[in-house]
Amino acid sequence: MPPATGDGGPSLTVHQLLRRLAPEYLERFGSAMPGRHRQVLKKILSCRTPALGGQLFHCADCSGFAYRYHSCNDRHCPQCGQTDADHWLQRQKGRLLLPVPYFLLTFTVPEELRMFIRSHPKIALDLLFAVTSQALQDLAGHPRRLGAQLGMLGVLHTWARTLIFHPHIHYLIPGGGLSLDGRRWIAARKKFLLHHEALGAHARTLFKERVLKEYPDGFAQVPPEVWRHPWNVGCQAAGSGENALRYLSRYVFKTATSNRKVQLLPEGKLRWTYRQSKTRQFTSIKLEPLEFMSRFLQHTLPRGFARVRTFGWLHPAAKVRANRVRALLRQKPLLTPAQEQAWNPPDQLPPQSPPAPVPESACTPLCPRCQKAMRLVACWRVGQPLLYPKRPP
Numbered sequence: 001m002p003p004a005t006g007d008g009g010p011s012l013t014v015h016q017l018l019r020r021l022a023p024e025y026l027e028r029f030g031s032a033m034p035g036r037h038r039q040v041l042k043k044i045l046s047c048r049t050p051a052l053g054g055q056l057f058h059c060a061d062c063s064g065f066a067y068r069y070h071s072c073n074d075r076h077c078p079q080c081g082q083t084d085a086d087h088w089l090q091r092q093k094g095r096l097l098l099p100v101p102y103f104l105l106t107f108t109v110p111e112e113l114r115m116f117i118r119s120h121p122k123i124a125l126d127l128l129f130a131v132t133s134q135a136l137q138d139l140a141g142h143p144r145r146l147g148a149q150l151g152m153l154g155v156l157h158t159w160a161r162t163l164i165f166h167p168h169i170h171y172l173i174p175g176g177g178l179s180l181d182g183r184r185w186i187a188a189r190k191k192f193l194l195h196h197e198a199l200g201a202h203a204r205t206l207f208k209e210r211v212l213k214e215y216p217d218g219f220a221q222v223p224p225e226v227w228r229h230p231w232n233v234g235c236q237a238a239g240s241g242e243n244a245l246r247y248l249s250r251y252v253f254k255t256a257t258s259n260r261k262v263q264l265l266p267e268g269k270l271r272w273t274y275r276q277s278k279t280r281q282f283t284s285i286k287l288e289p290l291e292f293m294s295r296f297l298q299h300t301l302p303r304g305f306a307r308v309r310t311f312g313w314l315h316p317a318a319k320v321r322a323n324r325v326r327a328l329l330r331q332k333p334l335l336t337p338a339q340e341q342a343w344n345p346p347d348q349l350p351p352q353s354p355p356a357p358v359p360e361s362a363c364t365p366l367c368p369r370c371q372k373a374m375r376l377v378a379c380w381r382v383g384q385p386l387l388y389p390k391r392p393p
Contacts, residue, residue, distance in 0.1 A: 009263045009264045009265045009266060009271070010263070010264050011261045011262065011263045011264070012261070012262055012264065013078070013259045013260065013261060013262070014078040014257055014258070014259050014260055014262060014296075015044070015047070015077075015078050015079050015259050017262050017270070017289075017292070018041075018044060018045065018078075018293065018296070019045055021289050021290065021292075021293045022041060022045055022293075024290065025290055025293045025294075026038075026041075028290070029290075029294075033297075034300075036300055036302065036303065037297045037300050040074060040076050040297070040300050041297065043072040043074045043076075043077065044072060044074060044076060044077045044078075046072060047071055047072035047074070047077050047079050047080065048069040048070070048071055048072075048079060049069055050067075050069060051382070052069060052070040052071070052072060052382055053069070053070050053379070053380045053381040053382050053384065054067055054068055054069035054070050054379070054380065055067070055068045055376055055378070055379050056376070056377055056378040056379070056380075057364055057365055057374035057375065057376055057377065058374060058375060058377045059367035059369065059370065059372060059374045059375075060375065061367070061370050061372055062367060062369045062370045064367040064368055064369040064370065064374070065374075066365045066367070066368060066374060068365060075253055075254065075255055075301070075307075076255040076256075076299070076300055076301075077254075078254070078256075078257055078258055078259040078260075079259050080253070080254070081252075081253030081254040082253075082254070082258075084252075084253040085249045085250060085252055085253045085254065086249075088249055088252055088253070089245065089246060089249040092153075092245060092249075093242065093245065095334060096153055096172070096241070096245065096314065097240065097241050097242060097245065098174055098325070098326070098329055098331060099329060099331070100174050100175050100176055100187065100329065101174075101175035101188075101190060101237060101238075101239065101240075102172060102173065102174055102175060102237075102238040102239065102240065102241030102244060103172075103173050103175055103188075103193045103235055103236065103237060103238055104170060104171070104172055104173075104235070104236050104238040104244045105136070105170070105171040105173060105193070105194075105196075105199075105233065105234065105235045106168055106169070106170050106171070106232075106233065106234040106235075107128070107132045107168060107169050107171075107199075107200070107203060107231060107232075107233055108166070108167075108168040108231065108232040108233075108234070109128070109167055109168070109231060110226060110229040110230070110231065110232075112223065112225075112226045112229060113222065113226050113229075114165055114166070114167060116218065116221060116222050117167050118165050118298065119221075120215070120218055121301065121302055121305075122302040122305065123215060123218065124218075125156060125158075125167065125301075125302075125305065126305075127207060127210050127211065128156070128167065128169060128207070129154060129156070129169065129309055130206075130210070131203050131206035131207045131210060132154070132169055132171070132203050133152060133154060133171075133309075133311040133312075134206055135199050135202040135203040135206060136150055136152060136171065136173070136194065136199065136311075137149065137150060137311070137312065138202060139194050139195070139198060139199060139202060140177055140193075140194060141180060145194060145195075146176075146177055146186060146188060146193070146194070147179065147180065147186060148176065148177030148178055148179050148180065148186040149177050149178045149179075149180065149312050149313060149321075150173055150174075150177045150311070150312045150313075151173070151174055151177070151178075151310075151311070151312040151313040151314035151322070151325065152171050152172070152173050152310065152311040152312055152314060153171065153172045153173075153245075153248070153308070153309075153310050153314060154169050154170065154171050154308070154309050154310070154311065155169065155170045155172075155248045155251070155252065155307060155308050156168075156169050156307045156308075157169070157170065157251060158255075158256075158298075158299045158301075159255075159256045159257075159299050161274035161275065161276075161277070162272065162274060162285055162295075163256055163257070163272070163292070163295035163296060163299075164295065165298050165299070170248055172238065172241055172244050172245060172248065173193065174241070175187065175188040175189075175190075175193060175237075176188045177312070177313075178313055178321060178324065178325050178328075182321065182324060184328065185325065185328040185329060190237075191237050193235060194235070196233040196234065196235050197230070197233070199233045200230055200231035200232065200233040201230070201231070203231055203233075204227065204230070204231045208227050252307065252308055255299050255300075255301070256296055256299045257296070262292075265286065268288075268289070269286045269287060269288055269289070270286070270287055270289055270292055271284050271285075271286055272284060272285050272286075272287055272292065313325055319334065322334060364376065
């Protein structure tokens with residue numbers, strides 16, 4: 001946990017801070033804000049408020065009542081997404097994790113190229129996925145390297161620990177691949193997959209060629225010396241892959257930060273605490289409140305943009321190759337429920353224990369007066385007036 005500062009400033013959650021700063025930010029910069037930023041901010045500010053509707057609970061013992069407001073479920077909201085991330089992690093473990101060593105590779109673009117990507121997010125971020133995945137497949141498929149096709153899970157992050165714009169893609173990759181003729185599993189070396197400098201140079205070349213060919217106007221905006229700067233590619237062994245997958249799942253349904261505490265300082269600034277990557281020690285920086293708001297909003301993704309993508313034989317359209325890999329590794333194939341039923345008669349299917357009952361207190365809030373489970377008495381949707389409980393006579 002970060003150390004206490006001891007300067008006496010109050011603390012707010014990120015969501016509370018955004019609600020406090022939004023009126024001033026909109027007044028000063030609203031006319032210059034991208035429409036997508038305004039749309040996302042409006043959803044975040046309405047999250048878990050009467051504006052999105054909710055539920056009314058009543059206590060039968062003491063006539064106490066409580067409201068539970070609906071969430072916005074926007075992937076940029078610091079309050080939402082944790083439950084979805086947990087479910088996603090459980091689903092992916094059985095599909096992605098195999099009994100082989102894993103590697104975590106990270107492609108980071110040079111600082112001089114980040115302004116172009118920030119100004120053209122839809123175009124540039126799509127290209128970033130395309131060229132990095134192609135660079136991995138091109139080098140892995142070379143007979144003098146691995147000579148195999150990879151299966152990859154890629155997750156885009158656009159932020160650093162200080163919330164600056166820092167686009168990079170993490171790839172979780174099994175240590176090996178399917179031979180080019182589809183008949184063998186070719187294992188990689190224990191602690192080496194592909195040469196990182198060659199990956200960075202190839203990805204940079206592919207990115208330059210695609211931008212020049214498909215977006216010549218955007219290419220003219222990039223200084224020529226940018227194309228001489230190397231792309232940083234980090235590669236580290238990730239063991240069984242489970243810890244790396246858990247790390248990536250944290251931000252599959254969340255952007256930039258969780259709903260953590262932020263300390264306001266008497267001088268009018270705020271203290272942003274983070275852990276340094278190299279030393280793993282906590283440190284902090286001071287930010288102007290509106291600068292924090294700007295840093296948060298710059299990570300807004302285009303509508304419909306897929307932050308998580310799979311490639312190679314892990315792609316949803318490559319189920320035949322994925323099951324071939326699983327067969328070569330002596331793993332059970334991935335089957336749909338209908339396929340499971342067809343291959344295994346009902347009397348041969350493994351028995352499934354019924355799900356454990358969810359405690360009533362986990363589904364309904366506790367009464368603020370007597371601390372007993374309350375019962376749901378009414379719901380209302382967006383646009384309907386707020387319901388008020390009937391008071392006892």
